[in-house]
Amino acid sequence: MGRAVGALTACLLLLSSTMIGSLSMNDVEAKAMPEEMDPKPSGARAYDNLANFVDGSYRQIDSDANKDRRGWIKSELEGMGYEVEEQSFTTDECNDCMNIVATLPGKMEDSWVVIGAHHDAICYSPPPLIGQTYPTCRSQGAYDDGTGVANLLELAEIMMKWGHTPEHTWKFGFWDYEEWQGSSSSEGGGKGSLHFVESVPEDVDVATYINLDMFGLNWPLTPPNLPTCSEDYFTLYLFASPIEDWSYYTERGLELTDDMREDAVRLQAQLVEILHEQLGYPVEWVRVIDDTKGNSDHFNFIQAGYASVWIRGMHEYIIEEGDTCEQTIKHAQTDTLLTLRTYAGGREELENGFQTALDALALFAWWDMNVSHGLGPSQYSEHGSLERGVGLGWLWFLLIPIIAVPVVWGSRIEKPDVFHSEQVMDAELLD
Numbered sequence: 001m002g003r004a005v006g007a008l009t010a011c012l013l014l015l016s017s018t019m020i021g022s023l024s025m026n027d028v029e030a031k032a033m034p035e036e037m038d039p040k041p042s043g044a045r046a047y048d049n050l051a052n053f054v055d056g057s058y059r060q061i062d063s064d065a066n067k068d069r070r071g072w073i074k075s076e077l078e079g080m081g082y083e084v085e086e087q088s089f090t091t092d093e094c095n096d097c098m099n100i101v102a103t104l105p106g107k108m109e110d111s112w113v114v115i116g117a118h119h120d121a122i123c124y125s126p127p128p129l130i131g132q133t134y135p136t137c138r139s140q141g142a143y144d145d146g147t148g149v150a151n152l153l154e155l156a157e158i159m160m161k162w163g164h165t166p167e168h169t170w171k172f173g174f175w176d177y178e179e180w181q182g183s184s185s186s187e188g189g190g191k192g193s194l195h196f197v198e199s200v201p202e203d204v205d206v207a208t209y210i211n212l213d214m215f216g217l218n219w220p221l222t223p224p225n226l227p228t229c230s231e232d233y234f235t236l237y238l239f240a241s242p243i244e245d246w247s248y249y250t251e252r253g254l255e256l257t258d259d260m261r262e263d264a265v266r267l268q269a270q271l272v273e274i275l276h277e278q279l280g281y282p283v284e285w286v287r288v289i290d291d292t293k294g295n296s297d298h299f300n301f302i303q304a305g306y307a308s309v310w311i312r313g314m315h316e317y318i319i320e321e322g323d324t325c326e327q328t329i330k331h332a333q334t335d336t337l338l339t340l341r342t343y344a345g346g347r348e349e350l351e352n353g354f355q356t357a358l359d360a361l362a363l364f365a366w367w368d369m370n371v372s373h374g375l376g377p378s379q380y381s382e383h384g385s386l387e388r389g390v391g392l393g394w395l396w397f398l399l400i401p402i403i404a405v406p407v408v409w410g411s412r413i414e415k416p417d418v419f420h421s422e423q424v425m426d427a428e429l430l431d
Helices: 010-027 043-054 064-080 142-162 191-199 258-278 298-303 337-344 347-373 393-399
Strands: 083-089 097-104 108-118 168-175 205-212 236-240 286-290 308-312
Touching (some): 043 064, 043 337, 043 347, 064 097, 064 168, 097 142, 097 191, 108 142, 142 205, 142 347, 168 191, 191 298, 205 298, 258 308
Parallel strands (some): 108 205, 205 308, 236 286
Antiparallel strands (some): 083 097, 097 168
8 A cells, every 4th residue: 555645634634635626626527426437326226225134134143134134145245246255253252153245356456445334233222221131122223234234235236337347456344243242241342344354364455444334314314303403414424544533542452653644644535535525515414523432343444554434324322412313223123124214204315315425435436446447537646746735645545435424332442352341331332
């Protein structure tokens, strides 16, 4: 991975983001979605994926429903033409866990773009008694994280149909065992993505990781009409590798390097370029911000030194934020497809929420797949100059597709292999 100019500050990010926007707008015809892109991503198809995947089942780890649904994911990917790897692993709490990973080979075998979503689900009590499980608690996990699975399948399908070889090798990962198993569990969550990270060959670099976990209930959707809710829209959050405050990660063992800082600046500028310069999304409602809680699968990638972003929509417990517009349904029996449609205002609205992230993801992917065909910003190279507004390898990464959605507050993660569980309120809520 080409490295950038040096450790850049947050002020430099603001300056360089502006210059990058200027560069792309002047030298590359700005198109929200290129006319040549065929097919374009579809929120409607993503909805169909979600309906087929959820299937009324409770996908807790080690359950028959979990195994059935991961088999369904594998079958869908193989039907698209992918070679699919089954990554089996065990933990103290899981005897038969499995990631499903599909690969789209790129020109660079040793530089990957990884995009992932977890396929398991959990049900337990919300605050203030977090993590209390009970026999009748069953969740469809439609939002958490059927939405991520459904949209990842849509992205994988259109990228295969484009028929171009990407610059980077793309990995589509469907992680098992993201969810903490409750207050009686002997371990935290995040086990599937950790297993993947630990299996990355030493000579391979993950250029970017994109985490899809709970979105669709985001801009341009409006929250339910509640007396205590005054927000115009649900927010789409892109929680990215931090630029300023790395304390959450360094306190959990990350040895922070200048390269990681530079990659974080690069990643956030990429996101700003795609979302706000190219697609024209409103800054107020589609926000690129430092991630300082790490409570989803992107944590393991950041701890391994890889620039990462988490895409997330409606996201909080009211007890944590006092925000009735953003009350999450994660981990609850109400996490159903019906609830999602109700919050969204109907199926079509939910499809529009999916479309927001899908368009951005597709544009990142399109650039990476078409730079050699003159359909993307082909003048970007590793040999750019500061006079053009960016530096060296930093420009190269404008070609890498990435975006992000949604957040889940909770889980503290102490080590790369275990999500931290020392406090009830702040704890094991691996979304």
